[in-house]
Amino acid sequence: MASETFRDFIEQLDRDGELARVKTRVSPVLEVAEIADRIGKSPAPHGHRELDRSPAASLGGKALLFENVEGSDIPVAINTFGSYWRVNQALGTDNLTALAERVQQLVKPEIPSTLIEKMKRLPDLVKMAGFPPKTVRNGICQEVVLEGERADLTKLPIIQCWPLDGDLKSGQVFDVAAAQRAAGLQTGTGRYITLGGVHTRNPETGDRNIGMYRVQLFGPRKAAMHWHMHHDGARHFRLWQRRGEKMPLAIALGGEPVMPYAATAPLPPGIEELLFAGFLNGHGIELVKCKTIDLEVPANSEIVIEGYVDPQEKLLEGPFGDHTGFYSLADWYPAFHVTAITHRKNPVYPTTIVGKPPMEDYFLGKATERVFLPLLKMLIPDIVDYSLPIAGVFHNCAFVKIRKEYAFQARRVMHAIWGAGQMAFTKFLVVVDEHVNVHDEQDVLFHLFSNCDPARDSEIVHGPVDILDHASPDLGAGSKIGFDATVKLPAEGKVRAWPKELEMDPATKDLVTRRWKEYGLG
């Protein structure tokens, strides 16, 4: 049976030999992170690669439960989703391809013909799953309620991940002058909540959103909200800001094991993560009303932090060692004020670290890659498959496979991707033909290097890029490149006679297979 709560999930991992308990006293500042990084880069107990041919894909080590963390009574769980096997357990599937097939079933019926119609149908698709959240009167997440002064973020075992996190003197700041101005103001700590689902509501439509955004600790009841401007939390905030009203916000930690993943899923604006979570979970997520704000949160959460975001107040957030493998520079983000902390009795505090891949978030990203393939195919039917390679840390690179039928089809696919949700941020795109394995980096690179004439076969565009991209000339704005690594057709520029790729004939292959033993080669 699927786990109902994050703590059940940890117990299940323990029974399956996927959890290590650390009873030694450890510091939440850097020590937990360094241990988790080393473990995460070791082989996983149920190590396997699914589609990904990269050896790194079978890493992940065990999930870790630190039972004795300095400064808090609450144990810290980390790396709980850090392998293919554990992510599959959390999402209740044997493998991500099977999960993608479930999503495919949603997409199938009477597909409308125009792109606009397809886009319009997306919300229905998720609703069709028919597992809406339901409000209940009581939830374990409110077994203990700490309001006002009794709510204290510093009592939680919030970790510091990397040495320069929160260090404004390190030079890792977007605007040095601003950092100097801020010197007299309150500065943040190096501690960040990293695996929280940030719940907000659109003040106009009532739509709910959950996003996984990091939260920097500033004080017992103060934090900074790092949502990228393109994300739904930021969009909601701008709506509240325009009204000049405080935005209610809750950070939920734990919940059904699908919840952390659902918070990371790149759903189009207006499609509620809660519906998607219900679909993944197989039944609707139960919600309870918050104690001090007008929002609902998953009843089965371990810990909930309630509060509001001030429409005016900004904090210099960061720097933070990010999933790009670099520090993201400190910049101004909205201030969050805590009004209550509620939790179950004996909660577990879930967290994660990001950094140079592969890390825990790589496996969450692979789940997204597979689950969203049917939706991406619906928008761009030319796509047969795609892969987000490890070194591309999600937005930097995608390999896309098409069934090529006409000239410049690869270009059309590139432009469609650069217009599709969060895929639009992809900085390097490589489009290959159907016979290439996009999950094998060597195979893709072989075709990129051999099939491209750089001047003829590359397409550079300007547009929005990932906020975390540090190479773009401006924050969130830069250029992107696509390489057409498919076999070229005459109408695609000056193309000479194209040679065939080497392959042994099937008869000889069969013959050698049949006679293999006779050769005495083992």
Ligand SMILES: Cc1cc2nc3c(=O)[nH]c(=O)nc-3n(C[C@H](O)[C@H](O)[C@H](O)COP(=O)(O)O)c2cc1C
């Ligand atoms: C571990 C982890 C940390 C993340 N941190 C942030 C973050 O600090 N800010 C942000 O905007 N997105 C962050 N993301 C990405 C978002 O969670 C993701 O893009 C999600 O789809 C956003 O949801 P939304 O479209 O509802 O805003 C993070 C993702 C993961 C897996």
Ligand SMILES: [Mn+2]
């Ligand atoms: Mn969203």
